Amino acid sequence: MKARHKRFLWIGAGVALLAISATLVLNAFNDNLVFFQTPSDVVDGKVPKGRNFRIGGMVEKGSVQRAPDGLTVHFVITDTVKSIPVTYKGALPDLFKDGKGAVAQGKLDADGSFIASEVLAKHDENYMPPEAKAAVDKAREAARTMRR
Amino acid sequence: MNLFKFSSPQTFYSLAGKLAPAFGVIAAVLAAIGLYISFFVAPTDAVQGEVYRIIFIHVPAAWMSMVIYLAMAFWSAIGLGLGTRVSFYMSKALAPTGALFCFLALWTGALWGRPTWGTYWAWDARMTSQLLLLFLYFGHIALTNAIEDARRADKAGAIIALVGAVNIPVIYFSVKWWNTLHQGSSINLTKISVVNTMLIGMLIMALAAWAYSIAVALVRVRSIILERERRTEWAGVEIAAQGGRA
Amino acid sequence: MNWDSLSAFIDMGGRGAFVWGSYGVTLALIVAELWTLSQRRRDTLRRLSRLQQLNGDELNGNDSQSS
Numbered sequence: 175m176k177a178r179h180k181r182f183l184w185i186g187a188g189v190a191l192l193a194i195s196a197t198l199v200l201n202a203f204n205d206n207l208v209f210f211q212t213p214s215d216v217v218d219g220k221v222p223k224g225r226n227f228r229i230g231g232m233v234e235k236g237s238v239q240r241a242p243d244g245l246t247v248h249f250v251i252t253d254t255v256k257s258i259p260v261t262y263k264g265a266l267p268d269l270f271k272d273g274k275g276a277v278a279q280g281k282l283d284a285d286g287s288f289i290a291s292e293v294l295a296k297h298d299e300n301y302m303p304p305e306a307k308a309a310v311d312k313a314r315e316a317a318r319t320m321r322r
Numbered sequence: 323m324n325l326f327k328f329s330s331p332q333t334f335y336s337l338a339g340k341l342a343p344a345f346g347v348i349a350a351v352l353a354a355i356g357l358y359i360s361f362f363v364a365p366t367d368a369v370q371g372e373v374y375r376i377i378f379i380h381v382p383a384a385w386m387s388m389v390i391y392l393a394m395a396f397w398s399a400i401g402l403g404l405g406t407r408v409s410f411y412m413s414k415a416l417a418p419t420g421a422l423f424c425f426l427a428l429w430t431g432a433l434w435g436r437p438t439w440g441t442y443w444a445w446d447a448r449m450t451s452q453l454l455l456l457f458l459y460f461g462h463i464a465l466t467n468a469i470e471d472a473r474r475a476d477k478a479g480a481i482i483a484l485v486g487a488v489n490i491p492v493i494y495f496s497v498k499w500w501n502t503l504h505q506g507s508s509i510n511l512t513k514i515s516v517v518n519t520m521l522i523g524m525l526i527m528a529l530a531a532w533a534y535s536i537a538v539a540l541v542r543v544r545s546i547i548l549e550r551e552r553r554t555e556w557a558g559v560e561i562a563a564q565g566g567r568a
Numbered sequence: 569m570n571w572d573s574l575s576a577f578i579d580m581g582g583r584g585a586f587v588w589g590s591y592g593v594t595l596a597l598i599v600a601e602l603w604t605l606s607q608r609r610r611d612t613l614r615r616l617s618r619l620q621q622l623n624g625d626e627l628n629g630n631d632s633q634s635s
Contacts, residue, residue, distance in 0.1 A: 182403040189399075189484055196488045209446040209502050230501060267440025269369065277503055294440045299508040301374060301516040303365030361577070362570060372581035376590045383594070422597055430590040437586050534598070541605050545612045552616050565617020 210277045213256040221282070229258060229288055230277040230296065238272045251276060251288070262290040269295035329406040332556045335547045338540040345537035352530035359523035376434040377520070381508075382528040384427035387455060388490050390420030390535060394462070395487035398480035408543075410476035411550065413483055414466055415543035419535050421459035428452060439503060447496035448504035451489055458486035472550060 210230030211221050221227050229251055237250035246263045249272070260278050270276055275296035280289045302310070360378035367374040394413045401409030431449070432442040443449065462482045469475035497506045508515045509524070516524070551557040571577040580587040 178403060178405075182399075185399055185402055185484070189487075192485055192488055196492070208500055209444065212501075267438065269438050270440070292441075294444065294503060295438060296503055297369060297438060297505055299505045299515045301367050301370075301377070301508060301520055303517060304368040306517060307368035364570075366570060366581070371583065373583035373586055375580070375587055379590050379594050419601065422601055426594050426597065429593055433586045433589045437583050538601060538605060541609065545608050548616060549612055552619070558620060561613065561616045561620055565613045565620070 212253040213251060213258045214253055216258055216282070216288075217256045224281065226279060226281055226291075228277050228279045229260070230275070233270070233272045233274060233276050235273045247293075249276075251278065259287040260290050260293075261287060262293050264291075264293070266293055267295040269297050271295075329404070329408050331408050331411070331547050331551045331554075334408045334411075335544055335551075335557075335560070338544050338547075342537050342540040342544075345533045345540065349530050349533035349537055352526055352533060356523055356526035356530050359519060359526060364519045364523045365517065370438055373434065373437050376430050377508075378523050378527050380427060380430040380434060381524050382531045383423045383430060384452070385528055386531040386535060387420055387424035387427050387452075388493060389532075390416050390423065391455060391458070391483070392487060392490055394420065394483040398483040401476065402480050402484075407476070407550070408547070410480065411543050411546045412539065414476075414479060415539045415546055416535070417459055417462050417466075417479075418542070419538050421456065421463065423531065423535070424452065424456045424459055428456065441503075444503045446502040446504055447500045448493065448502045451493040451496050454489055455486075455493060458482065458489065462486070 210228035213229065213231055215221055216229060221229075231251045231253040234250040234252045234257060237248075239248045240246070241248070246261065247266065248259065248261055250257050250259050252258075260280075261283075262278065262280075270293060275298070277294045277296050278288060278290035279292040279294075283289050356378065360375055364375070364378075366372055394416050397409040397413040397416070400406060401413065428449075431452075435444070436442045462479050465482060466475045466479040469478055494507075496502060497504055509521065514521060548557055548561060552561060578584055578588075
């Protein structure tokens with residue numbers, strides 16, 4: 175074997191080893207790398223008690239209620255299996271809408287509701303003009319009524 | 323193999339001198355077309371409105387920051403394996419441009435995140451791993467400049483480039499592997515989630531970034547070659563010829 | 569055509585600061601990189617040719633010749 179081939183072999187082995195160890199490390203830390211917990215995690219008690227954490231999911235359709243003070247907002251965050259009511263006082267981002275994704279940071283209250291100190295909107299990867307979106311929504315609606 | 327001819331610093335120096343202006347022109351033309359599409363052809367987004375137009379900088383910059391790092395790792399592997407000095411020079415020449423695009427991806431992401439998500443920054447897996455990439459670029463630049471012995475500097479830089487390359491798939495797949503604030507990829511091999519004109523604009527801007535990066539790296543590598551090869555005869559002649567004009 | 573007027577173009581649907589902040593910084597950094605690149609070439613040539621003049625007769629030493 176030529177010295178050059180040997181060196182390549184060493185480099186290859188080194189990189190492979192690194193890749194494997196990185197995979198293992200990342201796997202081990204998998205649970206710590208999540209940015210938010212889902213409502214199911216919360217209901218299953220997988221969240222830290224009395225500590226701040228983030229909860230993420232969909233804002234349930236029609237659940238957004240603004241209190242008369244104009245600042246406090248109540249809504250329900252859901253992962254379609256479990257739901258958690260959220261209370262938040264402050265300004266909401268542009269893309270916060272019911273039926274869309276959101277991530278809230280805060281604490282669980284004694285009664286099982288979530289008191290948020292920050293609410294972020296999580297949007298999807300789809301980009302299209304309004305006309306196209308209207309067409310897509312219409313097609314979806316049609317498909318749903320057909321199935322019924 | 324004839325390709326090995328280009329591993330001669332002298333041949334590569336003159337080749338780079340010929341190719342750089344061509345790539346520069348291509349970059350300028352593509353950027354002009356891409357910007358026109360970005361602002362005048364691509365439609366308003368239904369959900370985000372006009373602010374989504376940041377995508378035409380953000381996505382190409384993020385892609386470029388990953389591609390350049392992979393290119394640096396590639397040249398480093400070749401350099402370590404074949405002992406070709408030019409490979410190390412090329413890796414070193416790419417680093418500042420990679421850092422630039424990496425910073426731009428983070429910067430435009432912050433300015434885009436604020437109005438849409440409600441925050442400039444979040445420590446989610448995508449953003450954290452992209453920030454790590456910026457530090458890897460800085461580490462590479464700092465280390466290769468800090469080590470006096472040029473050959474040891476080359477090797478140290480190559481090791482950072484190869485080890486750090488592990489981070490690239492982590493950045494790319496972070497939105498799949500973990501739940502993140504950052505949304506999934508709009509464009510991948512299995513599905514495209516943007517309308518045509520948006521896609522074309524993004525691709526043309528990405529090609530412009532490629533051409534720009536190649537042009538800039540080729541110009542930079544010429545300075546590095548002269549610096550490192552200054553004691554060879556051909557470089558001495560070139561320095562004597564060009565130095566009088568500088 | 570997406571814009572009725574220049575001011576609508578600048579306003580970007582009320583998000584002009586974010587859009588132009590992105591494009592502006594990108595442009596500024598690219599210009600800065602191109603400028604430092606031209607400076608680097610000039611400085612390198614200047615420094616190396618001065619070095620060459622200082623030890624002119626060592627010019628033919630070829631200690632970095634290899635592979």
